[in-house]
Amino acid sequence: MSDLALFETDRLVLSGWRLDQIDDLVALHGTANVARYLSSSGEPWTREKAETALRGWIELFETRQLGKLRLTRKSDGVFIGRAGFGIYGPTGEPEIGYALFEEHHGQGFAKEAAAGLRDWYFRETTSTHFIGFADTCNAPSLAVLRKIGMEPTHVEVEPGGLTCQFHILRRPSIG
Template sequence: MTDLTLLETDRLVLSGWRADQIEDLYRLHGDPTVARYLTGHGRPWTTEEMDQALAHWIALFERQKMGKLRVTRKADGVLVGRCGFGIYGPEEIPEIGYSLYPEFWGNGYVLEAASGLRDWYWRETDRDHFLGMADARNEASLKVLRKLGGVYTHTGDSYDHPDVEFYRYDRPAA
């Protein structure tokens, strides 16, 4: 494990980003297929938005071991996407989110990464809950949020994104 590695699952390594890895994020969030459900406008992120996001994720990782993390396959070190905790709203509630390159969809990587992060969260933090949310049209992402054990709370707006389903994850009873 490198010093940026947060956790490993059976097939994946989740680690923090470095500034010199921005091209990977440009490829991921610059892809119209990937970006379709990530924002209310459904367009790829601008390079400025991605630069800001990466700087924020790096700072979150340094401060709290959170942030959207790089997800690579153990078998060959190939980057498949990102998964991790952002911070939502003025209360700064941890929010799990993920995005994969389309060529890796359908392999169970998102659920594996998100499950590993959920378990890490309960083991390594003392927080009592976190959120998950996805565009109400994105059934694949919503399926992951449900399998992860989230309880649907409502459908509403998230920043510039209307029609988002919100899920809450509460710390399991001891």
């Protein structure tokens, strides 16, 4: 996957990753305020963990057209976070996720990216649904899932050890 744009929203460019952009991911997931919602340990990511994730996202995009994407602001090209689809291990379902640098919280970027991903997903795939989940204590992230039309389903402890509220979004029916 290259750094060419997959698609754009009003304010964002969503593009693929290159391995030489690992420092951006380490900076994002290496902060305590982001890492606390990535696993129950809340430990910031090491360079090794970030590289493993990045390689997985690149492979997932190459094999299934899914994966977490780089988010850059259109106005100035600043890297602000990542958003995209992973595969939820226990069920194999596509799962939407996002993380932004703290200074970009509260500006509607996560909702804009998630809504763009929702629209792209149903336009570009034949899949019937995708899921999303967030730590039950992460009210802003849970609000984004609701704002893009996802419906709450259940609360469960996900493989990273977080107690999460799960959501689903089914393909809109036509007609």
